[in-house]
Amino acid sequence: xxxxxxxxxxxxxxxxxxxxxxxxxxxxxxxPKGAAPPKRSVMxxxxxxxxxxxMCAIFTCCVPMSMPxxxxxxxxxxxxxxxxxxxxxxxxxxxxAFFSRQAWGAISDRIGGLYTMLAGSACQAFGMLAFLLTxxxxxxxxxxxxxxxxxSGLVPANVLASREFFPVGEAYWRMPTLLxxxxxxxxxxxxxxxxxxxYFGYYAPAFATGLGVNLINFMIIxxxxxxxxxxxPA
Numbered sequence: 001x002x003x004x005x006x007x008x009x010x011x012x013x014x015x016x017x018x019x020x021x022x023x024x025x026x027x028x029x030x031x032p033k034g035a036a037p038p039k040r041s042v043m044x045x046x047x048x049x050x051x052x053x054x055m056c057a058i059f060t061c062c063v064p065m066s067m068p069x070x071x072x073x074x075x076x077x078x079x080x081x082x083x084x085x086x087x088x089x090x091x092x093x094x095x096x097a098f099f100s101r102q103a104w105g106a107i108s109d110r111i112g113g114l115y116t117m118l119a120g121s122a123c124q125a126f127g128m129l130a131f132l133l134t135x136x137x138x139x140x141x142x143x144x145x146x147x148x149x150x151x152s153g154l155v156p157a158n159v160l161a162s163r164e165f166f167p168v169g170e171a172y173w174r175m176p177t178l179l180x181x182x183x184x185x186x187x188x189x190x191x192x193x194x195x196x197x198x199y200f201g202y203y204a205p206a207f208a209t210g211l212g213v214n215l216i217n218f219m220i221i222x223x224x225x226x227x228x229x230x231x232x233p234a
Contacts, residue, residue: 042165043224043231050165051174053220055181058158060217061121062185063192064128064210065151068093070190072144075203079135089144096148104153113160116153118225121218123150128211132204155182161224189213 042050068075069090076086108116127147134143162174189210196206 043227045227047166050224051162051177053224054158054162054165054178057117057217057220057224058155058178059181059185059188060213060220061117061124061151061154061158062182063189064124064214064217065154066186066189067128067193067207067210068131068144068147071193071197071203071206074197075131075207076137076140078203079140081137081140085137089141092141093144093148096145097152100149101152101156103149104157108153108157108160113157113162113164114221114225114228116157117161118218118221120150120152120154120157121214121221124154125211125214125218126150128207128214132207132211155179158182 041047072090072093073083073086076089077083104116104120107119111119124147127143127150130143130146131140134140159175159178162178163171166174193203193206193210196209197203200206
């Protein structure tokens, strides 16, 4: 962690200072004073309905996302793998997530945030299923890397989709709300996996629950993606 902190200070912070620019001068209140705000919709639905589905999507993507990150070391020790090797798997998972996020960003630039969410949700579901079916050390290292590559673009893509749906003047409250739901999901995933493990005594039911939540996430995003495909002009 100290090496990563040094990396951030020496490389990421100066790079951010170079590329960051002031935000565009966009008025937050475009309607005349006293006038009723114009009625609008997002993909033909009320804007806050779409946003509510987004909140559910980012919560349900983060519940399974946090389970391997929080419990992989204990999961490994249950299968006779040393805690040190389990910690190495967590490092592989997070390292794969760090580098693959750049690829997910390039994908988002081409297909947009919503469809990137859909692809990321499918990849994360596959990773959760692979954790349920894999018990040997080499396999778990491989699955850890695949899981890290799969989930890393979900939260940024969700924020990007929100920016695509809603005007910039609403970003000041929509973005923090989404990230708050993300944090709640991460906390709920790690906590619930521990509760389920304590009840059953092994991790398969906890990871199966995470897979189920991930499928709910996939269905929510699929509904939004289908709606968008029906409303975008050909």
